Amino acid sequence: MDPTFKIHGLSAFYGAKEVLKGININILPNSVTAIIGPSGCGKSTFIRSLNRINDLILNFHTAGKVFYHNQDIYAKDVDVFDLRRRIGMVFQKPNPFPKSIYDNIAYGLRIHDFTTREMIDEIVQKSLKKAALWDEVKDSLKQNALTLSGGQQQRLCIARTLAIEPEVILFDEPCSALDPISTAKIEELIHQLKQNYTIIIVTHNMQQAARVSDYAGFFLLGELIEFDKTEVIFKAPKDKRTEDYITGRFG
Ligand SMILES: Nc1ncnc2c1ncn2[C@@H]1O[C@H](COP(=O)(O)OP(=O)(O)O)[C@@H](O)[C@H]1O
């Protein structure tokens, strides 16, 4: 299977400070890849380099190559807006717009002259179903999204991302603000979504990484220390530093 991403010697800098150092990884389609490591080791910077959302930060720059389906995403002719539609993102803190549940999903859609209300209704319904939220909100689509619980808000943000029909979804600690029941729902959802999407999830929860991912990469101080199948990382890591981290000896 052709990798979704081929990452060759990716380094990242905020000003002169190098926070990612020569990362090499292939990310496979229809799989979940977990990025683990202590706070500040570059996990967020890494995933934010994959859809160029960090371009929005002044003084941020990268070196090395990120190929998305063999396209160099940092090449000059890349349409960054299109790239970000294909590579969606869900953040740590649920961030719905202060609008209705319905509008949260309808808002980002590409509306053409020929788009009918019925077509939008259908996308809203389909996206909420895929995000396992439909049954809970189908009778209150006009309600303000901010009245939902944190876990529901996060699933709404996932629905909003799915509505744009991305191929990849980047999750940056999507459950760290959620209770255990909501967390379990999101994990179950991620497990289902991998049938149709390429998923990368940053998590500092080791159990979560072990439960949801197929592959895992351990980062430390901007370096990728080890990358392998999740069961290898957790049961037979090759590097002492990985072992120390997953057994809770530091971090
Ligand atoms: N906007 C920024 N400007 C300068 N330094 C930053 C910025 N964002 C992150 N950093 C630094 O980059 C390093 C990696 O951060 P980050 O990718 O957020 O790590 P993680 O997600 O693993 O906690 C840290 O040292 C952090 O302080």
Ligand SMILES: [Mg+2]
């Ligand atoms: Mg982070």
